[in-house]
Amino acid sequence: MITSDTLRGYNEMFILFVLLSNDSYGYEISKEIERVAGGGYTIKETTLYSAFTRLEANGHVASYYGDETFGKRRTYYKITKEGRALYQAKCREWAQAKTVIDRFVSEEEKSNGSD
């Protein structure tokens, strides 16, 4: 299982990716991230909510209340135009990072194909 530190900075991209399809809330987003990751990664609750706070403070997502009738009301998040731009920027940064890091994988490790 991959640690979050490996993926530091990518949790925001994960959340934004989920919100590209439709508005969603905490629990649902975390389950969707788990599904998309293929079970290879689970975002921690606190990591998730602190990311929401940050994303909203920076205008990358907007929130509104749902009208649930059981338990506390859910906070739904919607991706903004700025959020879409951030997502795209993160994707491009990722493509570059991948290229760079790949250069530091030795030929021997490449042939041991752990992919």
Place this chain on the structure above:
Amino acid sequence: MITSDTLRGYNEMFILFVLLSNDSYGYEISKEIERVAGGGYTIKETTLYSAFTRLEANGHVASYYGDETFGKRRTYYKITKEGRALYQAKCREWAQAKTVIDRFVSEEEKSNGSD
């Protein structure tokens, strides 16, 4: 240019990769990282030295003094057996992380091929 935060945790892998070929010291290692990265990344001096401290404390590298005759003596680093194991582990973790993160790149972004 990629930021270090994107690559957080991978500086150690970069250093270990350089040391796989031969023992080396601060300045030389940083230049080699820059070369391997294809100019796409430069490790900061403080990041480099704090990584050395950590790697040595954890037994992943061993150090010895060079016998320079100009300026302060260089500290050379040599990768240990444990360091090689860490390098391999990092490479495998990387392969997994790559797979996971790639799943969060939308089809649209993939076709905009920024690779």
Place this chain on the structure above:
DNA sequence: TTTATTACTACGTCTGTTGTAGTAATAACA
């Protein structure tokens, strides 16, 4: 003895992640 050069070293700050714990709102139950 001063200056230049190389090679570190100290120290404090920042940011995303995370553990532990607690709160808010509603429903079901006794």
Place this chain on the structure above:
DNA sequence: TGTTATTACTACAACAGACGTAGTAATAAA
């Protein structure tokens, strides 16, 4: 009416790797 269960957050402090600013150590040349 009071307690418990459930869902959904929220507060707060700690950690670790990165990194900026500045300073020190050792040597040679002027």
